[in-house]
Amino acid sequence: MPAGSGPTAIHARGVTKTYGHVRAVRGIDLTVAQGETFGFLGPNGAGKSTTIAMLCTLATPTAGHIEIAGHDTRREPHEVRRAIGLVFQETTLDGDLTAAENLRFHADLYDMPTASLPARVDAMLGLVGLTERRGSLVRTFSGGMRRRLEIARGLLHRPRLLFLDEPTIGLDPQTRAHLWTYLSEIRAREDTTIFLTTHYLEEAETCDRIAIIDGGRIVAQGTPAELKSVVGADRIELRTEDDTAAAQALRTRFGLEATAFPGGLRVRAEDGARAVPALCAGLGVLVQEVTVIRPTLDDVFLHHTGRGLRDDAPPRGGDGAGDPR
Amino acid sequence: MSHATTGRGTDRSPSVPAGPAGPGRRSRRLTAELRAGRMVWRREMMHFWRDLPRVASALAQPLLFLYILGIGLGRLVAGSHTSDDYLLFLFPGVLVMTVQQPAIAVGASIVWDRESGFLREMLVAPVGRITLLLGKCLGGATVATCQALVVLASAGLAGVPYRVDLFAALLAELLLVSLSLTVLAAALAVSVRRVQTFNVALSVLLLPLTFLSGMMFPVSAMPDWMAALSLIDPLTYAVDGMRQTVMTFHHGPLSDYFDRVTWGGWQVTAAAEFTLVAVATLVGVVVAGRRFSRAE
Numbered sequence: 310m311p312a313g314s315g316p317t318a319i320h321a322r323g324v325t326k327t328y329g330h331v332r333a334v335r336g337i338d339l340t341v342a343q344g345e346t347f348g349f350l351g352p353n354g355a356g357k358s359t360t361i362a363m364l365c366t367l368a369t370p371t372a373g374h375i376e377i378a379g380h381d382t383r384r385e386p387h388e389v390r391r392a393i394g395l396v397f398q399e400t401t402l403d404g405d406l407t408a409a410e411n412l413r414f415h416a417d418l419y420d421m422p423t424a425s426l427p428a429r430v431d432a433m434l435g436l437v438g439l440t441e442r443r444g445s446l447v448r449t450f451s452g453g454m455r456r457r458l459e460i461a462r463g464l465l466h467r468p469r470l471l472f473l474d475e476p477t478i479g480l481d482p483q484t485r486a487h488l489w490t491y492l493s494e495i496r497a498r499e500d501t502t503i504f505l506t507t508h509y510l511e512e513a514e515t516c517d518r519i520a521i522i523d524g525g526r527i528v529a530q531g532t533p534a535e536l537k538s539v540v541g542a543d544r545i546e547l548r549t550e551d552d553t554a555a556a557q558a559l560r561t562r563f564g565l566e567a568t569a570f571p572g573g574l575r576v577r578a579e580d581g582a583r584a585v586p587a588l589c590a591g592l593g594v595l596v597q598e599v600t601v602i603r604p605t606l607d608d609v610f611l612h613h614t615g616r617g618l619r620d621d622a623p624p625r626g627g628d629g630a631g632d633p634r
Numbered sequence: 635m636s637h638a639t640t641g642r643g644t645d646r647s648p649s650v651p652a653g654p655a656g657p658g659r660r661s662r663r664l665t666a667e668l669r670a671g672r673m674v675w676r677r678e679m680m681h682f683w684r685d686l687p688r689v690a691s692a693l694a695q696p697l698l699f700l701y702i703l704g705i706g707l708g709r710l711v712a713g714s715h716t717s718d719d720y721l722l723f724l725f726p727g728v729l730v731m732t733v734q735q736p737a738i739a740v741g742a743s744i745v746w747d748r749e750s751g752f753l754r755e756m757l758v759a760p761v762g763r764i765t766l767l768l769g770k771c772l773g774g775a776t777v778a779t780c781q782a783l784v785v786l787a788s789a790g791l792a793g794v795p796y797r798v799d800l801f802a803a804l805l806a807e808l809l810l811v812s813l814s815l816t817v818l819a820a821a822l823a824v825s826v827r828r829v830q831t832f833n834v835a836l837s838v839l840l841l842p843l844t845f846l847s848g849m850m851f852p853v854s855a856m857p858d859w860m861a862a863l864s865l866i867d868p869l870t871y872a873v874d875g876m877r878q879t880v881m882t883f884h885h886g887p888l889s890d891y892f893d894r895v896t897w898g899g900w901q902v903t904a905a906a907e908f909t910l911v912a913v914a915t916l917v918g919v920v921v922a923g924r925r926f927s928r929a930e
Contacts, residue, residue, distance in 0.1 A: 365758055390760040401751035405681055417673035418759035420666035462755075 316379030318343045318470045318502035319364060323373035326359050333359040335525040336373065341518075343378075343469065346496065346503040348516035350606075352616050356525040357506055358474070364504070365393055365472055378469045391419065394468035396459045398475040404448030408439055408458050411447060412465055419466040433461040436491050453484040460488065464495055471495075473505040477512065489515070508618055513606050523614040533606055540604045540612045543581030545588070548573035548598040555594040562591055573598070670761040671769035678740055678773025682780065689736075693784050696732040700724060700785070700792065707850070711891070719889050721792040726876035727849025729804070730869060732785045733778035733812040734844070738836065740774025741819025745832050764923045767820060771919070774816030779808050793884075800883045807879060810908060811872040814915040821922035847873045854893035868914050870895060875907035 319341035326334040334356040341347045351357045362368035364375060366386040374381060380388040402411050412430050421429070434440045437457035447455065456476065463471055473492075477485040489512070495501055507513055513533070520530040529536055547567075549555040552574055556567040559576060567574040578584040581601035589596050610618045682689065700721065708720030747753040756766050786804060790796060819836070826832045846860065847869035853861050864870050874895045881892060894901045 367754070367758060387760040390758055393758075395754075395758055397751065397754060399751045401755040403677065403752050403755075404750070405684060406677065410680065414673055414677060415755070415759075418670045418756065418761050420669055420760070 316343070317341065317376070318345065318378060319347075319504065320376040321364070321373065322375075324360070324363060324370045324375060325372040326356075326363060326368065327371045333525055334363070334370075337522070337525075337527055339520060339527070339530075341470075341502060341504060343502055344496075344500050345517045346515065347505070348513045348519040349504060349506045349522065350513060350519060350610060350618065351506075351522035352614050355522045355614070357522055360522065361472060361474060361504075361506070365395055366390055391466070392469045394463035394466065394471045396456075396463045396471070396473045396476050398478060400455050400459065402447045402455055402458060402462075405446065407444050407446055408434065408450075409443040411458065412462055415462050415465050421466055429465060433465050436464075436494065437461045438487075453480050456480060456484070456488065457491075460491060464499075464501070467499060468501065470502040470504060473503060475506055475508065477507070477509065485509075510605060510607055510618055513618070519606070521610060521613050528613040529609065536606065536609045537604045540608050542577035542579050543604065544602040544608070545576050545578055545581050545584065546570075546573060546598075546600040546602065547576070547588070547596055549592070550595040550597065555592055555596075558592050558594060559588075562593075563588065666760075667762055667765045670759065671765045671772075674756070674766055674769025675773040675776070678743075678770065678777055682777045689781060692735055693732070693781060695735075696728045696785055697788070699731065700728045700788075704728070704792075711889075719793060719892075722794060722880065722884065723852075723877070723889070723892060724850065725789070725792040725794055726880055727847065727873045729782050729785055729808060729876060730811055730847070730849065730873050731844070732782045733808055734815055734840075735778075736781050737774045737778040737812040737815035738819040738840070740770065740777055741816040741821075742823050742832060742836070744770065744820055744823040745826065745829050748827075749829060763927045764919075767824075767919070767923055767926055771813060771816040771820055774819075775809055775813035778812035778816070779805065782808050782812075794880055795883055797883055800879070803879050804876060807872075807876050807908060810911055810915070811876075814868065814872070814911050814918065817915050817918035817922060821918045821925070824922050824926045843867055843869050846870065848895070849873050852891045852893045853895055855891065865895070865897070868911060871902070871907035871910050874902070875904040875911070878904040878907075 317340060319339055321337060321339040324334060324337045324339075325332070337356075337360060349357060349360070359368065363370050363382070364377065366382050366389050369383060374383070376382070377389045378392040380392065382389050403414070406414065409430060412433065413426075416426050416430070430443075431440070434443050437460055439454065439458055439461065442450070442454065447458065450458065460473075460476070463473075471492075477488055480488070492503065496503060505512070505516070513519060516533065518530070518532050519536060520527050521536075522528065529539065531539075547555065552569060556569070556574055559565045559567045559574070565576045565578065567576045569575075581603070585599050585601060589599070607618045610616070704721050704724045707724075711720045744753065747756070757763075783805075786801065786808075789801075794800070822835055822839075823832060826835060842863075846864045846867045848856075848864060849869075853864045853870065853874075856864060877892070878894065881888065895907070896902065
């Protein structure tokens with residue numbers, strides 16, 4: 310961290326959480342800089358929710374310590390809570406209050422200055438395009454509108470750090486795109502740090518940095534580019550006249566270990582595009598189709614957790630089965 | 635990589651003055667808690683006003699109880715020769731019955747708030763859990779007392795005189811009794827995770843508490859074993875305390891079933907009874923507060 314840029318948004322060391330005999334989180338270190346957008350990925354049951362619960366003071370770590378915006382979560386929970394905003398997967402709005410009343414409730418609980426409050430409420434409702442529905446009961450809102458209102462509410466008290474737990478799950482692509490427009494606007498204007506979990510690849514790609522958690526441990530951490538370079542090689546998928554012979558040739562002539570998949574063979578190569586001509590020329594088997602695939606975050610995820618990012622997206626995500634592979 | 639933040643965030647209004655810790659900061663903290671508690675209370679009032687049809691139907695029950703069942707039972711109790719003061723006997727109990735349902739509903743709404751997710755919004759706010767709990771319980775007490783006002787307004791029909799001092803006393807007592815019932819429900823609600831469990835626990839508790847309270851028949855008329863149970867029922871003291879308050883303002887002879895609750899011959903005073911209710915409420919707040927603070 311450069312000097313003078315304020316406290317680190319999240320500083321967690323050796324964080325552990327044990328429920329009875331279950332070790333949900335096993336010694337996690339996390340550092341998130343102020344202003345960063347940080348992606349927190351992991352399969353279901355990897356310890357994601359438990360970690361978030363500890364970061365936002367809803368659960369106490371069994372061991373280790375966490376500082377949020379320079380405040381210890383155990384000793385100064387109120388300061389931590391004041392510094393963070395939360396948008397959960399499930400709705401946490403009161404359906405029997407109007408949109409404006411839900412915000413008003415939030416403002417009073419966060420003891421926001423009353424003089425500037427109406428302007429702030431208007432600004433946030435405007436940001437998420439709910440100005441005209443401010444007087445409507447939230448129970449009449451669609452899922453997308455509710456999520457937008459949750460984001461407006463999460464940002465209302467100008468948190469330094471916004472937690473977003475699957476913020477766009479179950480939303481149509483258009484609403485998802487809108488949400489990201491609001492978020493980047495707020496990020497630019499108010500220097501808000503964003504900590505998010507997601508099962509969407511494109512959302513993970515936009516993060517400044519990413520951590521992957523599996524089995525209660527951080528198994529990888531870095532920028533998307535760094536993480537992809539660890540997985541390294543490109544993937545070449547070949548469809549040939551005789552896959553068995555081709556696999557044999559790949560091993561003996563090129564020293565490449567091929568794996569069979571329903572569509573043909575798959576090999577890894579440092580620079581896929583350059584390797585293809587040589588492969589086609591030297592294989593001795595007629596190649597019918599070649600695809601070169603650059604590593605994606607999905608590959609990174611697969612590499613570290615043995616599962617695809619979308620494989621176990623929460624049920625509301627629509628296609629729970631994910632991409633067939 | 636990380637975005638350097640050089641002197642940005644100037645539009646960030648400081649939510650807490652970064653002054654030195656001291657009495658100023660503490661009093662600011664207290665104002666913040668009061669404001670939050672008031673908002674939690676207000677939310678209950680907002681739900682109440684938006685749900686007036688349900689309130690009206692909830693009021694039908696005690697009114698029917700008092701003016702149909704009460705008049706009918708009154709004839710049975712008093713025979714045909716005396717003026718029926720059974721309605722007067724029943725009146726305080728029906729007031730308690732009126733506040734019982736809404737008070738418990740609000741205490742129970744913690745379970746619903748958890749179910750609907752709204753509880754989380756409150757739990758992550760920079761507010762003490764006890765503030766949230768008290769705001770909620772006071773909201774329940776207010777809502778319940780507002781409903782009881784309707785029954786109270788019909789006091790004349792039951793032979794209760796319309797007097798400002800009597801009504802003020804009854805209202806204060808109702809507020810306390812409602813609060814204790816809300817706290818009871820809240821203590822149960824924070825101890826229980828599932829709505830079904832809560833409903834079962836409540837129905838197992840509530841009916842015996844009501845029947846044993848001396849609301850419909852005096853404790854003195856109960857067999858010993860029942861009277862003994864009745865004496866450990868907090869509702870007994872709420873009903874008897876309010877009955878004593880009404881009797882203070884009643885002139886003229888009363889049927890002999892207007893017996894007061896006694897402890898080994900000592901007639902328990904209304905003041906003692908309400909102190910008891912207040913202490914029970916306080917214990918309930920502490921228990922609920924501790925459980926609530928541990929809730930994750």
